[in-house]
Amino acid sequence: MERYVSKSEGETVHFGHEFAKRLRPGSLVALYGDLGAGKTQFVKGICDAFKVNEVVNSPTFTIVNEYHGTMPVFHIDLYRIKDIEEILGIGFDEYSEAGGVCLVEWAEKLDGIIPEMRFDVKITVVDDTTREIIVESSEGGD
Numbered sequence: 001m002e003r004y005v006s007k008s009e010g011e012t013v014h015f016g017h018e019f020a021k022r023l024r025p026g027s028l029v030a031l032y033g034d035l036g037a038g039k040t041q042f043v044k045g046i047c048d049a050f051k052v053n054e055v056v057n058s059p060t061f062t063i064v065n066e067y068h069g070t071m072p073v074f075h076i077d078l079y080r081i082k083d084i085e086e087i088l089g090i091g092f093d094e095y096s097e098a099g100g101v102c103l104v105e106w107a108e109k110l111d112g113i114i115p116e117m118r119f120d121v122k123i124t125v126v127d128d129t130t131r132e133i134i135v136e137s138s139e140g141g142d
């Protein structure tokens, strides 16, 4: 487990960029944290590392954004999803097996179907500009 303290939006992007070195095709990153915690900023950093040129935003009307970088990046936001059925309905299983990396905001909604092999990234708001970021891996090696 690693713990980081981010003092700015840019620093969280930077942590995401560094963290991305640990990802491989098929990796799943489960992101946890309140609205505005910084999940999408962290995702932006990961996307930078994979040289994604598209604009990275929380998918608002779509549940999934697929980006094209040095490997496919599936950015999934489950905030509006009601139940597991709906999650499977968007093709979650296919995304997680598509040979890219899957970055899932509001991953707590995957309760019961969350793959065991994954990274958990938990972001907590400390104050206006400070965030605590905890990274845990079940992928071994750290």
Ligand SMILES: Nc1ncnc2c1ncn2[C@@H]1O[C@H](COP(=O)(O)OP(=O)(O)OP(=O)(O)O)[C@@H](O)[C@H]1O
Pocket (backbone or CB within 6 Å): 006, 007, 008, 009, 010, 011, 012, 033, 034, 035, 036, 037, 038, 039, 040, 041, 042, 058, 079, 105, 128, 129, 130, 131
């Ligand atoms: N240290 C920090 N790290 C990340 N974001 C920060 C930090 N300090 C302030 N912020 C601000 O917090 C907000 C984080 O927004 P972001 O969209 O990343 O949150 P989110 O966790 O994805 O929320 P949502 O659940 O609504 O998608 C931004 O407005 C950003 O400028």
Ligand SMILES: [Mg+2]
Pocket (backbone or CB within 6 Å): 039, 040, 057, 058, 077, 105
């Ligand atoms: Mg977001």
